[in-house]
Amino acid sequence: MKLAGLLVICAGMIFANLLGTIVTAEAECTGQWTQWFDYDNADGLGDYEKTTIFVQRLGNYMCSNPTIVEARTIDGVAAEDTGEIFSDYSPEVGFVCLNADQPDNICLDYEARFCCPDGGLTQ
Secondary structure: OOHHHHHHHHHHHHHHHHHHHHHOHHHHOOOEEOOOEOOOOOOOOEEEEEHHHHHHHHHHHOOOOOOEEEEEEOOOOEHHHOOOOOOEEEOOOEEEEEHHHOOOOOOOOEEEEEEEOOOOOOO
16 A cells, blocks of 8 residues: 555544544543533633633532533534634643634634543532
């Protein structure tokens, strides 16, 4: 197999794995979803919907060890359907969209929700 063909196959496998993690997130939540949170908007460097911010500010409305994060625009469009590039999209960090990474130099305004393990969310 030629190197170019091998690179295409590897890239496809990596993309499929990343996309599968995002697209199937709701089906995988075995705990309880938080409500949707919108802390930041896209002015400045970008839109930061970070786990640590919600843990510090929301008390019992947010768990300290989420297992999944989902993000969508404030208009309800799933983040993965926007075509934007995300700096981070993980339960450990949360959701980060940097303006500098976008072709038009601005992120949409996002909100995020988190899957908390059983017993991790009291409200």
